[in-house]
Amino acid sequence: xxxxxxxxxxGAWCLRLSVREGRxxxxxxxxxxxxxxxxxxxxxxxxxxxxxxxxxxxxxDGQGRRTEFTTNGLDLAVGSRVPLLYSPEDPKVxxxxxxxxxxxxxxxxxxxxxxxxxxxxxxxAV
Numbered sequence: 430x431x432x433x434x435x436x437x438x439x440g441a442w443c444l445r446l447s448v449r450e451g452r453x454x455x456x457x458x459x460x461x462x463x464x465x466x467x468x469x470x471x472x473x474x475x476x477x478x479x480x481x482x483x484x485x486x487x488x489x490d491g492q493g494r495r496t497e498f499t500t501n502g503l504d505l506a507v508g509s510r511v512p513l514l515y516s517p518e519d520p521k522v523x524x525x526x527x528x529x530x531x532x533x534x535x536x537x538x539x540x541x542x543x544x545x546x547x548x549x550x551x552x553x554a555v
Contacts, residue, residue, distance in 0.1 A: 430555055436548035443541030450534050454514075457524060461514040464488050466523075468505045469497070488513055490520040498523045502533050 466488035474483050484505040487497045498521050505511060505525075515523035524530065 430552070433548045433551035433555065436544050436551060440541045440544030440546075440548060443537050443544060445541075447534055447538035447541060450537070453522070454524060454534070457514040457516060457522075460517070462491055462517050463526070464490075464513050464515065465510050466513045466525075468507050468509050468511065470507060471505075472499065474501070486511065486513070486523070486525070488515070488520075488523070490515065491517055494520070496520040496523070500525055500530075503527070503529055 466486040468484050469487045470485045472483045472485060474481050481501060482504065483499045483501045484503055485497060485499050486505075487495060490496045496515070498515075503525060512526040513523050514526055515521075
């Protein structure tokens with residue numbers, strides 16, 4: 430039963446993150462602005478016991494201001510140009526528009542379903 434609860438919690442967490450990200454992307458597609466940004470650096474970040482890389486991306490917003498944001502989970506080379514969507518109200522709310530970013534969202538959603546499915550199997554088996 431304990432493992433069922435753990436699986437259910439992990440599944441709910443993954444689904445929550447993927448739905449939140451999906452809503453944000455939907456809002457950005459409706460009212461966000463498209464531009465191109467440049468990866469200026471990569472930062473090493475601690476995630477629990479592991480280390481991950483985050484890309485820092487710089488772009489010019491609609492007002493001509495230089496804006497920077499950090500994105501996790503995408504292995505982008507420094508100096509590469511990437512398509513972006515950003516919020517005109519808050520340019521720091523920006524997302525990379527690549528197939529890999531969309532694939533990461535879908536993978537997170539599928540992982541959530543798998544964890545929840547595992548929880549159901551555990552509960553039924555017990």
